[in-house]
Amino acid sequence: MAHYDLAIIGSGSGNSLITEHWDGRKVAIIDAGIFGGTCLNVGCIPTKMFVYPAQLAASVAEAKALGVSMSFDGADWAAMRERIFGRIDAISEAGKNYRAHELENVTLYTEHVRFVSRNELNTASGQSITADNFVIATGSRPLMPQVEGIDLPQVHTSDTIMRLDALPKRLVIIGGGYIASEFAAVFSALGSEVTQVNRSGALMRQQDADISAAFTQAASARWGVELNAGLQGIEQRDDSLVVRLQRDGQPLELETDVVLVATGRTPNTDALGVAELGFEMREDGSLVVDEYQRVVAGGLPVEGIFGLGDAANTEQLKHVANREARVVIHNLENPDAMRPMDRRAVPAAVFSNPQIAYVGATEAQARAEHGADAVLSVIQPFGSTAYGWAMEDSEGIVKLLAHRDTGLLLGAHIMGHESSLLIQPLIQAMATGLDVATMARGQFWIHPALSEVVENALLGLEIPAGASAPL
Numbered sequence: 001m002a003h004y005d006l007a008i009i010g011s012g013s014g015n016s017l018i019t020e021h022w023d024g025r026k027v028a029i030i031d032a033g034i035f036g037g038t039c040l041n042v043g044c045i046p047t048k049m050f051v052y053p054a055q056l057a058a059s060v061a062e063a064k065a066l067g068v069s070m071s072f073d074g075a076d077w078a079a080m081r082e083r084i085f086g087r088i089d090a091i092s093e094a095g096k097n098y099r100a101h102e103l104e105n106v107t108l109y110t111e112h113v114r115f116v117s118r119n120e121l122n123t124a125s126g127q128s129i130t131a132d133n134f135v136i137a138t139g140s141r142p143l144m145p146q147v148e149g150i151d152l153p154q155v156h157t158s159d160t161i162m163r164l165d166a167l168p169k170r171l172v173i174i175g176g177g178y179i180a181s182e183f184a185a186v187f188s189a190l191g192s193e194v195t196q197v198n199r200s201g202a203l204m205r206q207q208d209a210d211i212s213a214a215f216t217q218a219a220s221a222r223w224g225v226e227l228n229a230g231l232q233g234i235e236q237r238d239d240s241l242v243v244r245l246q247r248d249g250q251p252l253e254l255e256t257d258v259v260l261v262a263t264g265r266t267p268n269t270d271a272l273g274v275a276e277l278g279f280e281m282r283e284d285g286s287l288v289v290d291e292y293q294r295v296v297a298g299g300l301p302v303e304g305i306f307g308l309g310d311a312a313n314t315e316q317l318k319h320v321a322n323r324e325a326r327v328v329i330h331n332l333e334n335p336d337a338m339r340p341m342d343r344r345a346v347p348a349a350v351f352s353n354p355q356i357a358y359v360g361a362t363e364a365q366a367r368a369e370h371g372a373d374a375v376l377s378v379i380q381p382f383g384s385t386a387y388g389w390a391m392e393d394s395e396g397i398v399k400l401l402a403h404r405d406t407g408l409l410l411g412a413h414i415m416g417h418e419s420s421l422l423i424q425p426l427i428q429a430m431a432t433g434l435d436v437a438t439m440a441r442g443q444f445w446i447h448p449a450l451s452e453v454v455e456n457a458l459l460g461l462e463i464p465a466g467a468s469a470p471l
């Protein structure tokens with residue numbers, strides 16, 4: 001039996017917990033999968049490394065309206081894949097070697113583990129690991145609908161689709177959320193014939209209703225979209241796959257070469273033995289944690305056992321996992337002066353085409369929470385600004401929600417060019433409690449940058465600025 005001061009399960013955001021504080025103390029880091037976790041190996045980073053070149057390819061379609069003749073002559077998929085994974089695989093390997101061989105106090109285990117008691121883990125090969133402190137940072141994995149043909153070799157998840165040997169001629173993507181919408185933009189821009197299939201009537205349905213509707217329209221103009229279509233099964237017919245759907249009550253078949261299933265991700269808590277220990281879990285399988293990120297059993301925090309990331313939140317976002325990791329670092333190192341996680345103003349961006357970015361409440365959520373009369377709402381088109389004219393933009397929108405009485409932002413939702421960048425000052429305003437009137441007029445907005453659309457949206461909320469407000 002090996003005993004440690006700290007045992008971390010999961011090398012994604014969990015890997016950042018091994019600070020200098022642990023020099024001279026014994027740490028176990030355990031990962032049964034690829035070292036470095038989802039974001040580095042199969043998530044945020046490789047996807048966005050495909051998104052950027054895909055964006056370049058897609059710009060050809062916009063150029064014509066601006067009087068520029070450009071052509072798209074194809075994508076060198078193999079070169080792209082080598083560039084991306086040549087960089088990423090080396091980082092993962094170097095991180096693994098560093099943990100395995102270069103730190104005297106750290107032991108790397110590369111096996112699946114599960115809890116057998118609150119202070120002991122068992123590895124798949126039967127080793128025992130005991131520790132004074134544990135961190136559960138086990139992430140999530142793709143959730144697959146259980147239909148006939150889901151195990152066919154041409155049916156992929158986000159874990160494998162980026163490693164395909166060749167760009168598929170035809171691709172059917174099941175799902176209307178983040179992963180489906182990002183890959184639909186990538187593969188269609190690079191030249192695949194893409195059909196995105198969603199069981200409900202709109203894409204990105206978790207978004208504000210105006211954004212979801214606008215995105216569904218924009219996506220439908222770029223690639224095939226089938227709505228209200230439930231997946232019944234997938235089968236091999238001759239050289240093709242046939243995806244069987246039920247659309248609006250009628251059978252529909254789509255022929256394709258490859259299928260990507262992106263129907264949500266489930267936290268890796270089910271094979272961890274945590275239910276047996278009484279650790280509380282939400283309906284989606286994520287661990288309940290208290291404000292200090294300690295797991296909870298019987299309504300009380302369990303001392304010395306922390307949870308973070310996709311295994312312990314409902315957002316499933318890397319910047320949330322990283323911030324939780326910073327809280328866990330502090331609380332492990334300062335058990336007598338623990339600090340809480342701040343969950344205000346959690347933003348996200350969907351790197352599709354067009355991009356979506358948001359922070360705070362949707363209009364429906366804001367009205368439900370504050371009452372319809374208290375919620376001010378405005379939609380400002382990108383095309384209402386000079387930069388929007390330069391781009392000939394007819395799609396982009398900024399939607400802002402603010403509280404009539406406090407003048408504070410309740411939510412911000414942007415769809416369009418680089419909205420993941422445009423949203424940041426709005427996130428800052430929400431995180432720091434900056435009111436709309438001061439934000440709009442208390443600073444210069446660079447003319448004629450696209451950020452003027454945010455300035456104009458703020459002014460459009462028509463919140464009285466007060467006599468001494470900046471002019």
Ligand SMILES: Cc1cc2nc3c(=O)[nH]c(=O)nc-3n(C[C@H](O)[C@H](O)[C@H](O)COP(=O)(O)OP(=O)(O)OC[C@H]3O[C@@H](n4cnc5c(N)ncnc54)[C@H](O)[C@@H]3O)c2cc1C
Pocket residue numbers: 009010011012013014030031032033034035036037038039040042043044045047048111112113114137138139140158179268271272308309310311316317318319320321
């Ligand atoms: C395709 C895709 C694109 C994404 N893009 C973005 C994005 O643009 N922006 C963003 O913010 N987020 C994005 N995400 C989400 C982001 O990747 C995750 O929120 C984040 O990586 C979660 O980190 P984590 O540390 O919780 O878990 P992970 O990084 O998943 O780490 C968990 C690790 O634990 C290991 N493990 C699990 N169970 C056990 C066990 N019992 N024993 C041993 N080891 C175990 C796993 O092998 C894994 O390596 C994306 C996700 C995907 C799939």
Ligand SMILES: NC(=O)c1ccc[n+]([C@@H]2O[C@H](COP(=O)([O-])OP(=O)(O)OC[C@H]3O[C@@H](n4cnc5c(N)ncnc54)[C@H](O)[C@@H]3O)[C@@H](O)[C@H]2O)c1
Pocket residue numbers: 145174175176177178179180182198199200204230231262263264265315316317348349350351
């Ligand atoms: N840019 C980013 O920040 C980014 C990118 C990718 C993933 N992520 C994270 O990863 C998470 C998982 O992504 P995702 O796209 O898999 O999930 P998601 O929750 O965004 O979307 C899942 C989609 O699958 C559909 N669906 C669910 N079950 C189905 C079934 N049985 N048949 C047909 N459709 C079904 C849902 O209606 C929904 O449209 C996201 O919620 C997000 O937190 C973030």
